[in-house]
Amino acid sequence: MNEKLNFSFNNELISVTLGKEIIENHSIAIAEQIRNSRDANATNVTVDFTEFQSDKIVIADNGLGMSINDIKEKWFMLGSNHKREIKESLGGKGIGRFSIFKLGDCIEIETVKEGTKSIFVIEKSNINDISVKQELSNSNDGTRITITKIDPDISFYEIEKDLYNLILNKDDFEISLKFPSYYESISIINNEEIKKVIPYSATIKIMNNINDVNDIDYHFLCEINKEMIYENRIISEKFQKELNTILKKYENKKKIGEIYLSLNNFNFDKKLLKLFDNNLDVTYIKDHFLNVYQGINVYRNNFKIFGHGSEDWLKLAENRLKKPGENIDNKLTYGTIVLKENNDKLIEKSNREGFISDNHSKYFRELILIIVKQFGLDRKTSISKQKEIIENQRQKNNRIATTTDGVKEIEVPIKKEVENESLELFRTENNESSNKDIDNKDDKSINILKSKNLRKNNKEIINLISDEIINNITDKSKLKIIDGSGSLVENYIIQISKPGNYQYKYVLEDMEEHLEITIQSAKVKHKNPKSKFFQESTWFHGDIDLSEIHDIVYQLKDLDYEKKYLLYLISFRTILDDILKNYIANNDLKLDGDLKNNVDVVVEHILKNIKQNPNNNIVKIHRKFNGYNQLKDNLKSLQTKFSKEHYSSVLNKITHNPSPINSSFAAELSNEIILPLYVLIFEMRKEDIIR
Template sequence: MIENIKVDENKKAKFKVDSRLITQILGSEIIESHSIAFAEQIKNAQDAGASEVTIDFSNMKNDEIIITDNGNGMSELEVEENWFLLGNSKKDGEASTSGGKGIGRLSLFKIGDSFQVKTSNGHEVTTFSISNKELMKEKTESFETDLYTEIRNESIGTQIKIKELDNEIILKEIELELNNLLSDDNKLDLKIIYPVDFTPTPFFTKGDIEGVVPFAASIFIDFDNFNKIEDISYKFTAKLQNEIIYTNTKFLTKFTKILTQLIGKKEDTLNIGNFSFLLANFFFDNKEEKFLPQSIKDKSIREYFLKVHQGINIYRNGFKLYGHGSEDWLKLAENRVSKPGENIDNKLSYGVITLDNEKSILLKEKSNREGFIRNESSKLFKDLLTIIVKQFGQDRYTATREIRSKIQSLKNEEEHKKADITSNGNEGENSEDTSLDKTIVENNNKGGHSAAKTEVKGIIAGSEGNQKKILKIASKKIDHGDTLYLKDDNIVNSEFLNELKLISSKGLLIEAGIVSPNNVPGKYIVNYIYGENSESLNLIINERKIIKEKKSKSFFKDSNHFNGEINLSDISELVFQLDGLKYSEKNLLYIISFRAILESTIKNYISKRPTLELSGSFKDNVLAAIDDLLIITEIKGKKDSLKEKKTAIHKKFKGRDQLSSFLTSLKVKFDKEKYDKFFHSLTHNPATIEETLALELANDIILPIHVLVHCLEEAGIIG
């Protein structure tokens, strides 16, 4: 028998929205990077018709960041009906949409806890403010804020003032990640104003290094007419001293079979319009440097170009899609581990993929903006790219042999010339000693990055009479691995900056006025030339302090993941046994020691964490430790009692985001069975690996993990 239920026809049920959805779930929590939050504001500004966007960090010390654009602005009605409408966008259906669900707007809460928006459409100016504290006070469905509107003529555009800033915003990280945000064809004028005490890094552009890239390929596919292998336009070129050494336009048989299968699966899942892909890779060999097509030092390319542009980057609608590039989304490192010679390294490569703005909507971005949602289209797209990159790796492998053969020929020619000179009695000529041998002259006023080489003799020192000195200081000390802007206003009097030239002593690496972190420790002289006047700065680069060390080549001596001293106290015995041993003759001993050091570090960490237990699986122990490190190094709000100690560790590891990125990428590597088996084979079924890969294992994986654990112990964060 069905019970009769009395229904109140006037009673309704409705969804309610917790205010935390606005400030956290759609705001600060879904967006993990400050740079992505700023990128969202830039995208929204361009969607609103802006041709100029300015991000002003100059007043950060007073807890304020201002974002301004010259877009179309909004009326009061548009603010009310569009800006405050979550879960929808007036740009629905466009591939360029970046404001859907309100994520673009609400990512402001990642930057600060309150903000004020002032927007003008040319006829009226509307202002409103939103505060996280006020939102949390209100009932879930009833938040309101005042709109102040004035009818007046004012330049169109929008200004956002952000207050109560997140105290972990790191300008160096933002500078790095926004540097390649815009594609080359994006006409948006993005201006970033930094605080006066911040020295911007003079990163290279793709144009700056165009003539020094030895391996490059161009790929184009029209997916509307993509039915066979021949529909892929692929051209690989290798150069040495601007001479083409090797070219290829065909795929290997083993790859054509896989590509044919992919094409058979594609149907409508890869109807993503036109697709272009430019891929380049560097050949770094210090011993052969003078034979390579380079006018820029290898280390400068790493520091001032690859630091920004490394990896395979994807652009759509003029903007880079996050979750690619330095994030090794194609798993190039794993492929390189399995076959080092035939696969390229993500760190030494850069690629630019440009997607069709309208037709590539099958590749959907994740809500957190870091990569594509996994679906059949993104899977096939990734599989296709993997094969193309593997073909590039095979071509690079073949071209490298051709280059080395050519270099050997050049060496032989050089030896013959030397022999001829000696036999003619010319040896010893032009041996005049100069204190500035092969000096580098930089004229930064011209904006160039490549340095013109010249010799300078007999420069008359300035500062005669009452003339003001060029330099404020006579000497400067920095630590190995640090950078120094030689035209900083703490070093140079500002009136001399225009037309000022720098001449450095032999061996000092300088690019665009900045001393490279890759310089060898020692004493250097930098001459500052203004007209006919010159003054000298004595520069001392101190050795990087290594505690409990002996000479063991460059293993465990360097790491770009952290700054400052390297403490090897806990692993000194294992490191010392490598002292003086040639890697080429004792590579097995090196590899076994690497494995032992890493295992010892991980076991030591787990033993000090009461929530962790040792497993019989090396991989499981590594993954458990990394997961715990990600948690324990995170600052838990402003009331975290260990905040200062954790901040100091973040600083040593170049910022919170950098540390998190390092640990996450390491986790991904060990989470793959192939990588675990690789480490297992190093000990139980050893095989010779290239010394460059061994150096990478030591300095990019084992050393930073060891130093991080040591820092946590020293700070008392772990027992």
């Protein structure tokens, strides 16, 4: 006997599998509904959280609405392909509607089309036998979704941050996010203002099915204060070779449509920042722009594709660790990639977080990465040009013009504060120029000393030539320094233990100048050190309390890293070990002799304790660290750095086989591993989340 069988499904299976489990991000769930609104020809959509505490979220649009046939054939037909037949459609698989269950367990849909209103309710536990109520209506066409039994782990901060740049061009479509009065909305610098302070930028157009470098229109600019410092339109031979290799490798997978790129990159090096008319407020830019626009985002049909941007899908951080000077930092980059043709070659994952991994997406990634590397090379060249300008300006400011009547003072311009009500990017620092009474002999002479007077601490080693002598003395061997007793100072190095005033005479051919050094008793400084080390992490916002590790940090900040890298690395390991071991001991966890295992133990325990929930103390932690999802991703990245795959190539040299490092790499290790971990644990203790 033959018996015919059919698959049957549990009611919750579809809502859970197609909703909560496949969609991991609340922002994506809302973005799916916004996509659906756009596909229904809506010009605006409102996402209303004002009744969140009363267990209600409302998403409403002014689209075409749905008739009873639309509801049957489109809404209740799983895997519907009607959107695939529409070129401009943002949907594809017809399952995005179930992402609503990521937000809550019960949804009510009220939709109006051509004077008829349809209303139906779907519970997560029962998606069958749905009753649709119909009635005549004078309301305008559109759809209203009311979500109840909502997920308490929803983060307003994450949703606002992720949806702020959901649409590239907002001229013909408006998204309105309404939050409860107790939530403080994000303040973001607008793009036009931020363009004024981005030093490195590039525009790129890549033709469909490119054959060689001529099919790429590349234009890089380094521009500061509207003055061009460096420009390039040519892709280097090195990257041309890499491009040809990729084109040959993916010969049959290249038709992914025209691609337009816009790349922008900041540089917050304090020396280079001096080139701007005013000092940039770096923290403000990070908190109110990069926090939202960080990374390289991808757009298709004007909508952002998740899984890019801050997620560092190009692995720029790894490249930068290998060659810091030649690769850009994803955290300091603002870029957009626009896919001009909506073909089916680059397929989005069902969870909407990136593209399905196949040869087309691999080709796309490798192609973009070559362009980004070229951008990094041009950035490196630009920095060299910037440093030349700084050095020339320094020498210019150090010269004192002379006349036959005597010394003519050079005025150092005082920086003026930029008044801009909408943008607080600048901080004014008044540079006061002091008069230097230096006795020059004639017009052709140059001053030897930068300063007439110095103040130093007792027992401090003083190099009389390295800091005080200008660089344009070509033959320093002719320079003689004589102390107050008439003795010649050998090696130009002194150390004075007794406080008081000391005079030194500088003689260079027919020139003679005098320096007075005041020696004072050294004072103990208790203020936290101000340095780019342990102070510029992009993980979190706000002040840093370094009291527990103050002493060693204060010493670390003054190290010459290129010469004393071993001392730094030992100190780095010591601090990290101390943080981990104290955490493990205080929380009764199992201590391991392996550093990377201890990292795993601590990270997993932290993740367990900061899981999203309405607890106000934990919400404070989430806000300080850019939201729960960002914090979770950052912690997971620490585990990746210490994993077997990455540990030996990236971090082994700082623990077992140290090798020379530069200051950029030292700062990155400090700010992306030690500092975030320390601050996070400190904040968790302060909020009584851990012991």
